[in-house]
Amino acid sequence: MNHMKGMQSILFGESPFLTSSGSVVGKKESEGPLGKKFDIASDDDLFGEQTWEAAESTMQTMACQLAMKKAGVMPEEIRYLFGGDLLRQGIATSMGVEELKIPMFGLFGACSTSGEAIALASMTVAGGYAEQVLAVTSSHFGSAEKEFRFPLGYANQRPLSASWTVTGSGAFLVGKKKSHVRIGGVTIGKIVDYGMKDSQNMGACMAPAACDTILQNLADFGYQTSDYDRIITGDLGYVGQTILFDLIRKNGEDIKENHMDCGMLIFDQKTQNTNAGGSGCGCAAATLSAYILPKLEKGEWKRILFVPTGALMSTVSYNEGESVPGIAHGIILEHC
Amino acid sequence: MNHMKGMQSILFGESPFLTSSGSVVGKKESEGPLGKKFDIASDDDLFGEQTWEAAESTMQTMACQLAMKKAGVMPEEIRYLFGGDLLRQGIATSMGVEELKIPMFGLFGACSTSGEAIALASMTVAGGYAEQVLAVTSSHFGSAEKEFRFPLGYANQRPLSASWTVTGSGAFLVGKKKSHVRIGGVTIGKIVDYGMKDSQNMGACMAPAACDTILQNLADFGYQTSDYDRIITGDLGYVGQTILFDLIRKNGEDIKENHMDCGMLIFDQKTQNTNAGGSGCGCAAATLSAYILPKLEKGEWKRILFVPTGALMSTVSYNEGESVPGIAHGIILEHC
Numbered sequence: 001m002n003h004m005k006g007m008q009s010i011l012f013g014e015s016p017f018l019t020s021s022g023s024v025v026g027k028k029e030s031e032g033p034l035g036k037k038f039d040i041a042s043d044d045d046l047f048g049e050q051t052w053e054a055a056e057s058t059m060q061t062m063a064c065q066l067a068m069k070k071a072g073v074m075p076e077e078i079r080y081l082f083g084g085d086l087l088r089q090g091i092a093t094s095m096g097v098e099e100l101k102i103p104m105f106g107l108f109g110a111c112s113t114s115g116e117a118i119a120l121a122s123m124t125v126a127g128g129y130a131e132q133v134l135a136v137t138s139s140h141f142g143s144a145e146k147e148f149r150f151p152l153g154y155a156n157q158r159p160l161s162a163s164w165t166v167t168g169s170g171a172f173l174v175g176k177k178k179s180h181v182r183i184g185g186v187t188i189g190k191i192v193d194y195g196m197k198d199s200q201n202m203g204a205c206m207a208p209a210a211c212d213t214i215l216q217n218l219a220d221f222g223y224q225t226s227d228y229d230r231i232i233t234g235d236l237g238y239v240g241q242t243i244l245f246d247l248i249r250k251n252g253e254d255i256k257e258n259h260m261d262c263g264m265l266i267f268d269q270k271t272q273n274t275n276a277g278g279s280g281c282g283c284a285a286a287t288l289s290a291y292i293l294p295k296l297e298k299g300e301w302k303r304i305l306f307v308p309t310g311a312l313m314s315t316v317s318y319n320e321g322e323s324v325p326g327i328a329h330g331i332i333l334e335h336c
Numbered sequence: 337m338n339h340m341k342g343m344q345s346i347l348f349g350e351s352p353f354l355t356s357s358g359s360v361v362g363k364k365e366s367e368g369p370l371g372k373k374f375d376i377a378s379d380d381d382l383f384g385e386q387t388w389e390a391a392e393s394t395m396q397t398m399a400c401q402l403a404m405k406k407a408g409v410m411p412e413e414i415r416y417l418f419g420g421d422l423l424r425q426g427i428a429t430s431m432g433v434e435e436l437k438i439p440m441f442g443l444f445g446a447c448s449t450s451g452e453a454i455a456l457a458s459m460t461v462a463g464g465y466a467e468q469v470l471a472v473t474s475s476h477f478g479s480a481e482k483e484f485r486f487p488l489g490y491a492n493q494r495p496l497s498a499s500w501t502v503t504g505s506g507a508f509l510v511g512k513k514k515s516h517v518r519i520g521g522v523t524i525g526k527i528v529d530y531g532m533k534d535s536q537n538m539g540a541c542m543a544p545a546a547c548d549t550i551l552q553n554l555a556d557f558g559y560q561t562s563d564y565d566r567i568i569t570g571d572l573g574y575v576g577q578t579i580l581f582d583l584i585r586k587n588g589e590d591i592k593e594n595h596m597d598c599g600m601l602i603f604d605q606k607t608q609n610t611n612a613g614g615s616g617c618g619c620a621a622a623t624l625s626a627y628i629l630p631k632l633e634k635g636e637w638k639r640i641l642f643v644p645t646g647a648l649m650s651t652v653s654y655n656e657g658e659s660v661p662g663i664a665h666g667i668i669l670e671h672c
Contacts, residue, residue, distance in 0.1 A: 002464040004415065008439045010465050051656050079340065080524055088424030088483075089650035090444045091658075094527065098661055103344045103524035105452055106444040106648070106663075108426045116441055120456065127463030128338040129346050147424075147652075188416055188439035191430060312442075314425035316483075320387050325434055327442075 006220025022066025060096030110310030132175030139280025170285025203240025342556025358402025396432030446646030468511030475616025506621025539576025
């Protein structure tokens with residue numbers, strides 16, 4: 001029996017497992033602190049394609065194929081696929097998963113999409129709807145700059161609060177087959193909007209949502225912050241982390257000791273000129289696959305809260321003067 | 337117990353119910369054949385807002401509020417919300433549902449999104465994850481023309497194969513509380529791409545996906561076409577319907593007798609200059625709420641297959657010469 005926990009969370013009766021995963025990144029990511037941990041790091045950010053968008057699609061295909069290959073399963077054994085990206089109309093996913101011919105759900109939760117995908121994937125398996133499903137997300141520096149800011153050729157300046165979109169993709173096989181990482185429960189986030197209108201400071205737009213989801217997760221499950229070896233946000237970066245710490249402290253909690261952020265892990269801020277840190281749908285996904293899951297598999301961490309964070313903006317809305325609302329979803333991952 | 341049926345379908349152990357719904361449309365829709373059936377038909381396509389995008393968001397908010405009001409429930413009683421639209425990064429949904437403060441899943445399946453949303457909503461309820469959830473989608477002629485074709489002020493010509501994006505939104509409350517319409521099962525579609533590159537002929541891009549999902553639904557559940565009082569596609573329009581009939585016939589089935597298409601129902605092609613018919617995330621949703629559900633509630637129809645169809649295109653991809661892949665999801669709705 002699955003249980004509704006508190007206001008926003010789900011505790012799985014029979015926890016689904018994170019069976020395997022795959023990570024694919026570009027050149028800059030391969031030069032960062034996690035560079036050697038990714039399954040595939042390409043020197044060619046176009047991945048042999050003609051456009052950034054096609055390159056991003058190719059990364060999704062590769063990440064899915066890696067996750068399947070490691071588990072020894074074929075696409076026809078995967079019942080459903082949950083995927084998304086940052087591009088308009090999720091085109092990287094539509095094009096990237098097309099050839100796999102797996103019945104699919106297209107998702108959009110900005111950079112929180114990996115959390116949304118893993119949440120729905122685990123709900124689908126624990127609900128008895130599938131033996132195994134795939135969750136995949138991606139982002140690409142070239143396609144994201146073109147979509148949200150300026151094409152790379154413009155060489156525009158970037159404020160210190162801006163993050164650097166990760167060129168990467170992570171895919172996850174979620175299923176009933178036992179592995180060493182189980183998905184204990186999920187906390188689905190609501191949209192939190194403090195009225196921020198600076199699309200170049202996404203950390204500040206997302207920090208309130210991360211705070212809301214983390215506190216709700218603790219309340220729903222009756223946990224202390226110390227019940228998690230790590231609380232790992234998606235891509236708040238240096239600016240967002242500071243705000244998150246302040247907001248959490250104002251609510252009487254403290255996560256300074258056990259907080260990490262994928263956006264701060266994936267690049268070396270000092271030598272890589274990535275300003276506030278890494279971001280994008282691929283940032284949290286590739287970091288989960290390459291860095292977080294191995295530690296859970298080995299039992300180095302027993303339980304973590306994975307909280308991908310999203311800034312729900314589009315060029316249409318912020319050019320029309322709208323604020324950038326945030327959202328974050330929480331996934332409880334446990335060693336077993 | 338929920339059951340996996342065949343390759344792509346789910347049969348619910350305890351069927352969730354479509355408890356209530358709300359429909360909101362603009363002026364042109366109010367002048368069409370279904371005009372008097374919608375809950376709200378506005379003479380002002382801007383719905384009092386400054387932009388088409390804000391107008392579309394407002395329609396989503398109104399549709400959700402209508403569905404909740406009819407069922408006598410407050411937003412805080414809704415556990416999760418599933419929503420989407422056609423705009424880049426689903427901004428109409430992000431802005432439209434923000435004030436409801438319901439934990440949410442952002443979706444993208446082009447015009448098939450209402451099927452995706454109702455499928456995930458019913459899986460969530462039948463999986464024991466929620467007592468009641470909301471599913472909402474929308475489209476707007478002004479925002480869609482700006483996003484995919486030309487701003488309205490350009491007054492561009494439209495080929496006869498082009499469809500007319502419906503200005504409308506439909507919201508659905510899905511829950512455990514008994515009503516006269518239950519969701520018996522769902523068939524999740526896969527991406528089907530015949531290589532069509534004409535973004536102005538979406539019916540042709542989507543018809544192969546509709547055919548694939550309908551045939552898969554019949555195979556998975558062991559049904560004949562005659563087991564459905566109606567098979568109702570989302571927005572294939574006149575061109576897409578012809579192709580669908582041909583494709584279905586080539587597979588040894590015939591649905592001419594009991595097929596309907598929301599895009600053909602919502603406008604009068606002869607007097608409203610809507611060419612191939614209505615389209616958009618709001619087309620199937622508003623038609624389901626205003627026209628289809630009342631017939632199911634009264635028992636005029638006992639069982640129908642609702643098949644929203646989507647053309648997974650973005651301006652980025654078709655400007656880069658890519659094809660427009662299609663997808664369609666099937667929802668079995670039964671009188672009870």
